[in-house]
Amino acid sequence: MKYHNTDFYALPGGFVRLNEDLNTAVRIGLKERTGLDNIFLEQFYTFGNVSRFKPEIMKQIMEVNGGVNENVWILERFISVAYYALINYDDVELTPDAISESCDWYDLDNLPELIFDHKEIISKALATLRANLETKLMGVNLLPPMFTMKDLQKVYEAILDEKLHRGAFQRKILSMNLLKRHEKQFSGAAHKAPFLYSFER
């Protein structure tokens, strides 16, 4: 997200209310930004260094948004519990919050400069996601209800940032017995039609 009238970019985030579950706060924040419910979310790290906080930046942001009078607490040091979500790009309607002028997708290799330690947060998210990819589920939420093996392979290749061997990938995924195979679609392309799969079980 980009804050109003600044050059500050940041990951979307929020605060946990005194009487609110941490996970609930995260889901509410996600819903506000994306409109999505029931999304796969994983907490991966809690960032708690004092040095990660820069009150000057926070002050600048708040001043553009009407001053800091009522919200003195926002100028104090805070600790951030970070989550990543797996979201289907196309399902999302991105909505900035009150103090931001935009909320957008950015390619990993084309990120704007981010405030605080948000770049590091992204690195850690990606590392955790890659490490979990083998054990945990797969393209849930990232794919439509029905998808081809190639679609799924592309998800894996995007996350791992490497090419996978087609035959081995198919063999491995099918051996997990997590996918249900459906009727073929006639895709309209000039080749054999692929099976469709879903995550049902």
Next chain:
Amino acid sequence: MKYHNTDFYALPGGFVRLNEDLNTAVRIGLKERTGLDNIFLEQFYTFGNVSRFKPEIMKQIMEVNGGVNENVWILERFISVAYYALINYDDVELTPDAISESCDWYDLDNLPELIFDHKEIISKALATLRANLETKLMGVNLLPPMFTMKDLQKVYEAILDEKLHRGAFQRKILSMNLLKRHEKQFSGAAHKAPFLYSFER
């Protein structure tokens, strides 16, 4: 730890000061309880449900320890960032904090009943440790500087709670090239003396 004049058992923990790094706070707490510095520590989850907090219990504990007047904040809901450490049992001098009457080791299969969600915290710690055992390091801090392959295998078997095949274990560990082999010790036992290893590299 067991709190003074109660039947409440809890994991050791502490609070993060306003101007203190999260990781520093954890290391200080660990040092206070164990006397140990420079220990392998891994953050594994942040517990933030409102329901995990039971003010009645906290009140009881504080009343036995001189009332709650000055420490009203301790009766409010809090969020816990959980870490596990790998520690050599023998290096430790356990020291309870001011409000506890004991700080002790308990076998996993002989735990006292714990307050709040501390049982769940242990489960999650163990699950994370087991999952990381393959990828991450191994018995650092859990073993003396020099140890035998059998010592190391026992650490793995304790953590995983299963027997491992001796030959396969040795082959796998050695193939990691993380151990330095030293001179044999003459152990005094009635059999071939084992090599000694260290984690140096």
Next chain:
DNA sequence: ATTTATTGTCTCACTTTGTGACAATATTAA
């Protein structure tokens, strides 16, 4: 000198993984 327990290593079978090959097939081109 013999026995006993444990170690270091090897071999064999079995499983998993990487790689290319093949036929099948939906569409386009000839």
Next chain:
DNA sequence: TTAATATTGTCACAAAGTGAGACAATAAAT
């Protein structure tokens, strides 16, 4: 109608990894 093209599902084979037992080596006790 036939041939060409691209991609799919599957298999075969080699390479690598894993589980299990076997065997000689050896430190101490008998």
